[in-house]
Amino acid sequence: xxxxxxWILIPLLAGLLTLLFAPERFSAILGGALAVLLALTAxxxxxxxxxxxxxxxxKISASVQVLGRSFTFGVADxxxxxxxxxxxxxxxxxxxxxGTSNRFVSLGLMIVALLTASIAVEPFLFxxxxxxxxxxxxxxxxxxxxxxxxxxIIRFIIYQTLAMPLILFSGWILAGVEAGPGNxxxxxxxxxxxxxxxxxxxxxxxxxxxxxxxxxEAPPYAMGFLLWALPTFTLIFALDFxxxxxxxxxxxxxxxxxxxxxxxxMTSAGLFAATQKQLGRLMAYAAIAEAGLVLLAFTVxxxxxxxxxxxxxxxxxxxxxxxxxxLSILKRESYALKFEELRGVARKYxxxxxxxxxxxxxxxxxxxxxxxxxxxALAQELAPHALPILFWVYxxxxxxxxxxxxxxxxxxxxxxxxxxxxxxxxxxVVMLGVGAIGLFILGIFPQTLQPFIAQLPTLFKHxxx
Amino acid sequence: xxxxLSSSIxxxxxxxxxxxxxxxxxxxxxxxxxxxxxxxxxxxxxLWQAQMNFGFSLPLWGATKVFATPIxxxxxxxxxxxxxxxxTLAIAILLTSATRxxxxxxxxxxxxxxxxxxxxxxxxxxxxxxxxxxxxALDLVELIIQLRSVEGPVNHEKVVASFxxxxxxxxxxxxxxxxxxxxxxxxxxxxxxxxAGLYLVIASSLRMGALPFHLPYxxxxxxxxxFGTSLRLVSAASSLAVLAHLPSASLASTLTPFLLALIIAAxxxxxxxxxxxxxxxxxxxxxxxxLAALSIVSALSGNPIGSVGWGCALVLLGGSLFLxxxxxxxxxxxxxxxxxxxxxxPFSLTxxxxxxxxxxxxxxxxIAQTLMLTGYIRHALRASxxxxxxxxPSWTQTMYPFGIGLLIFDQILLGLIGWDGSRQIGAxxxxxxxxxxxxxxxxxTPRFRIFNPIxxxxxxxxxxxxxxxxLQRPFDYLARMINSALEGDGGxxxxxxxxxxxxxxxxxxxx
Numbered sequence: 020x021x022x023x024x025x026w027i028l029i030p031l032l033a034g035l036l037t038l039l040f041a042p043e044r045f046s047a048i049l050g051g052a053l054a055v056l057l058a059l060t061a062x063x064x065x066x067x068x069x070x071x072x073x074x075x076x077x078k079i080s081a082s083v084q085v086l087g088r089s090f091t092f093g094v095a096d097x098x099x100x101x102x103x104x105x106x107x108x109x110x111x112x113x114x115x116x117x118g119t120s121n122r123f124v125s126l127g128l129m130i131v132a133l134l135t136a137s138i139a140v141e142p143f144l145f146x147x148x149x150x151x152x153x154x155x156x157x158x159x160x161x162x163x164x165x166x167x168x169x170x171x172i173i174r175f176i177i178y179q180t181l182a183m184p185l186i187l188f189s190g191w192i193l194a195g196v197e198a199g200p201g202n203x204x205x206x207x208x209x210x211x212x213x214x215x216x217x218x219x220x221x222x223x224x225x226x227x228x229x230x231x232x233x234x235x236e237a238p239p240y241a242m243g244f245l246l247w248a249l250p251t252f253t254l255i256f257a258l259d260f261x262x263x264x265x266x267x268x269x270x271x272x273x274x275x276x277x278x279x280x281x282x283x284x285m286t287s288a289g290l291f292a293a294t295q296k297q298l299g300r301l302m303a304y305a306a307i308a309e310a311g312l313v314l315l316a317f318t319v320x321x322x323x324x325x326x327x328x329x330x331x332x333x334x335x336x337x338x339x340x341x342x343x344x345x346l347s348i349l350k351r352e353s354y355a356l357k358f359e360e361l362r363g364v365a366r367k368y369x370x371x372x373x374x375x376x377x378x379x380x381x382x383x384x385x386x387x388x389x390x391x392x393x394x395x396a397l398a399q400e401l402a403p404h405a406l407p408i409l410f411w412v413y414x415x416x417x418x419x420x421x422x423x424x425x426x427x428x429x430x431x432x433x434x435x436x437x438x439x440x441x442x443x444x445x446x447x448v449v450m451l452g453v454g455a456i457g458l459f460i461l462g463i464f465p466q467t468l469q470p471f472i473a474q475l476p477t478l479f480k481h482x483x484x
Numbered sequence: 485x486x487x488x489l490s491s492s493i494x495x496x497x498x499x500x501x502x503x504x505x506x507x508x509x510x511x512x513x514x515x516x517x518x519x520x521x522x523x524x525x526x527x528x529x530x531l532w533q534a535q536m537n538f539g540f541s542l543p544l545w546g547a548t549k550v551f552a553t554p555i556x557x558x559x560x561x562x563x564x565x566x567x568x569x570x571x572t573l574a575i576a577i578l579l580t581s582a583t584r585x586x587x588x589x590x591x592x593x594x595x596x597x598x599x600x601x602x603x604x605x606x607x608x609x610x611x612x613x614x615x616x617x618x619x620x621a622l623d624l625v626e627l628i629i630q631l632r633s634v635e636g637p638v639n640h641e642k643v644v645a646s647f648x649x650x651x652x653x654x655x656x657x658x659x660x661x662x663x664x665x666x667x668x669x670x671x672x673x674x675x676x677x678x679x680a681g682l683y684l685v686i687a688s689s690l691r692m693g694a695l696p697f698h699l700p701y702x703x704x705x706x707x708x709x710x711f712g713t714s715l716r717l718v719s720a721a722s723s724l725a726v727l728a729h730l731p732s733a734s735l736a737s738t739l740t741p742f743l744l745a746l747i748i749a750a751x752x753x754x755x756x757x758x759x760x761x762x763x764x765x766x767x768x769x770x771x772x773x774x775l776a777a778l779s780i781v782s783a784l785s786g787n788p789i790g791s792v793g794w795g796c797a798l799v800l801l802g803g804s805l806f807l808x809x810x811x812x813x814x815x816x817x818x819x820x821x822x823x824x825x826x827x828x829x830p831f832s833l834t835x836x837x838x839x840x841x842x843x844x845x846x847x848x849x850x851i852a853q854t855l856m857l858t859g860y861i862r863h864a865l866r867a868s869x870x871x872x873x874x875x876x877p878s879w880t881q882t883m884y885p886f887g888i889g890l891l892i893f894d895q896i897l898l899g900l901i902g903w904d905g906s907r908q909i910g911a912x913x914x915x916x917x918x919x920x921x922x923x924x925x926x927x928x929t930p931r932f933r934i935f936n937p938i939x940x941x942x943x944x945x946x947x948x949x950x951x952x953x954x955l956q957r958p959f960d961y962l963a964r965m966i967n968s969a970l971e972g973d974g975g976x977x978x979x980x981x982x983x984x985x986x987x988x989x990x991x992x993x994x995x
Binding site: 323385402406472 | 543544545546549550551613616617619620621624631635636637640641643644645647648651652654655658659661662663665666668671959960963964966967970971975976978979982983986987990
């Protein structure tokens with residue numbers, strides 16, 4: 020058996036078959052079960068290592084060639100794949116509760132498969148192309164059938180498409196830089212191209228205006244999935260760049276640019292979040308702020324950089340899933356998800372509102388919740404060298420906190436004497452409950468992530484070593 | 485491990501009561517179980533004395549270097565009095581609940597006991613990480629309980645604002661920790677560098693609930709006396725306990741005098757409002773703020789013993805007063821022992837309060853303390869609003885004084901034994917002058933209209949609401965403008981313009 024077949028081809032085909040043949044009510048269970056199976060396989064069976072079960076020898080080979088390109092997974096990819104498909108399973112199981120059509124599961128499987136391919140492809144620059152294909156599939160996911168795409172989705176695809184040539188072009192220049200590292204102007208050109216490419220992909224300020232626009236237009240659950248999936252894999256791609264090019268890791272100018280871009284992204288997102296009156300946009304700004312935070316994690320001058328980045332990325336999947344599911348449920352009450360239509364909704368949907376609040380608190384780093392350990396660790400790593408930077412991080416968090424206060428006030432502003440109800444069905448209660456408990460477990464016992472994180476630094480030759 | 489044992493007793497007891505509530509809601513043994521378990525918890529806290537000073541740590545969060553600080557709890561001469569106060573308060577709430585209409589509400593007892601368990605962990609938290617987690621738990625619990633119990637949009641808004649204020653306080657605690665780490669110190673209260681301690685003091689002040697200044701409970705709420713008292717006092721004690729850990733060097737800053745002035749102003753204002761409050765429950769937020777302010781003044785003047793003394797007085801005196809719902813002449817007089825406990829006279833609970841040099845601050849602090857003491861005596865002796873004992877069954881007439889008596893007994897006990905601030909002579913001259921002033925003011929209270937409590941009640945209603953939204957209006961406008969520019973039809977061009985500016989600035993910076 021081949022790793023690429025298991026974690027790329029099978030989910031890709033499964034997604035296609037689900038789209039064509041699976042009945043809508045079973046698609047969530049089918050997609051979720053397949054993702055769990057793939058996660059467990061990644062966790063149990065080491066890649067490229069023979070496993071003896073009685074007389075039976077089992078080995079998942081690491082590499083496969085397709086059209087002259089290879090898709091290679093190493094031993095260290097196992098925990099990463101387990102985390103990716105584990106979190107995907109949560110998203111797929113949640114589709115039934117969110118009322119999303121089976122297109123979500125099928126397209127989601129295909130998107131995750133493509134994104135997984137982006138971390139395995141060699142030469143690694145081809146990842147940019149695969150990310151672009153995944154972005155195109157996302158459009159099908161976000162735009163309901165027979166509906167005209169709106170401004171947010173068009174801007175999304177423009178920005179993603181602009182990123183691709185910039186990254187490919189920088190890769191081409193970087194090959195020259197490797198041959199003659201003394202050429203300073205070439206290095207600066209490559210750095211600028213690369214920075215711009217990733218700025219488009221990661222939606223760094225001010226290239227992120229499509230996110231709030233799209234969050235207002237698109238179904239929240241699909242939007243949440245997009246906010247989790249694309250940036251996660253783009254960041255892994257960026258880590259690969261960082262690992263390969265020493266000058267990128269050591270360039271003070273590049274590090275300063277990333278710090279400033281991170282701070283600008285975070286602070287602007289926090290301040291905008293404080294003024295929002297639409298719940299989808301609030302989630303979008305929280306996700307943007309987190310992207311800024313991850314960018315700051317890239318500037319940590321420590322061997323812990325990989326651990327820190329994955330500590331931020333893994334809980335993010337759960338946070339966004341819980342938040343997006345809560346929003347999908349509230350969307351039944353108010354299609355526009357605007358504050359003025361949601362007054363006192365906590366009395367009718369207490370679990371959905373509670374889950375949204377918990378996910379929001381987690382993304383702003385509230386103690387006891389999943390986002391807290393990573394933020395504290397990152398702040399402690401940055402503090403000795405960049406305390407003023409942390410002030411801006413705090414300002415952003417304060418903005419997110421005000422955003423939370425405003426939405427929470429709207430949720431609980433019920434007229435006197437309004438009765439408490441439970442309008443969510445049992446599937447929604449279970450899914451939101453499990454998600455919220457998961458956020459608490461990751462916040463109080465972050466060591467539960469250790470099996471996934473411990474080996475991740477070995478994915479990279481230089482980073483984290 | 486004794487800390488874990490004591491807090492576990494309260495948690496297990498709370499869970500047991502929740503079980504009773506679901507499976508045998510009419511069972512009378514629930515109350516006896518709660519009392520028995522609570523007493524066991526209190527005894528276990530007294531047992532700490534056998535092992536003092538001790539602590540325990542939970543395993544590290546991970547093998548990586550980024551989680552180098554374990555969750556640690558420690559018991560010593562400054563944390564034990566808080567622990568005793570909280571455990572006693574829990575028992576007193578259970579004993580006095582027998583006299584209240586909501587006697588059958590098992591869940592409120594479970595809540596009080598669970599809060600006490602969390603409170604014990606908070607007062608023994610030995611580093612910022614540990615305290616942050618416990619504060620987080622308290623904040624979430626308080627938010628949920630308040631949102632479930634209050635009615636009406638204005639009250640809901642105040643609950644949310646109060647949660648945000650406390651969260652900002654937690655943020656300041658993290659900031660203090662980061663300042664310490666940036667200076668190369670290990671994460672811990674005792675290692676805080678100069679200036680970092682000040683952030684902790686501000687964090688503690690924010691969390692005391694001064695903003696929003698008054699949080700009224702609806703008259704029908706079960707939170708008003710028993711559980712409400714537990715919620716306010718446990719939360720306050722958990723915020724104040726941190727002050728006892730701060731080394732005086734960490735408070736050295738040019739900002740300290742300004743902060744002292746602000747805190748004393750808060751003490752004077754809340755003391756004044758407490759004196760004029762129509763009843764003790766309406767004045768409860770002011771009591772908390774006034775005692776907390778006095779505790780913070782002690783800490784800022786480099787006297788952690790004084791800070792602990794005021795913190796314990798907040799819980800024990802406040803508890804005895806707020807739980808008093810029966811008109812009982814002897815008990816009313818016994819409550820006056822509390823006045824001695826807060827007088828800073830020798831061998832009282834607060835005798836060590838003013839051991840540090842207060843210099844020019846002395847008159848202001850003395851006035852604040854006088855206002856607080858006079859208010860306490862006035863509310864303790866107030867007859868109206870309390871039920872007659874004849875309306876109660878005979879067994880509750882026995883249990884009720886025992887509950888209040890325990891809180892009073894603890895005040896005397898802590899003045900004499902068990903911690904660093906016991907058997908102190910203290911600043912007796914200041915204490916005597918405050919006592920004389922208190923007698924004078926108490927005499928004057930019914931004789932001058934300025935002390936009329938009805939006007940104070942009006943004042944309580946004048947606390948501004950919607951402050952958060954008013955503050956935010958200009959930012960809203962600015963953000964809308966930028967958003968419409970970036971997201972509008974010309975957004976892409978604006979985006980490119982900003983991007984080019986950024987790149988050119990970075991390129992210039994690199995030259």
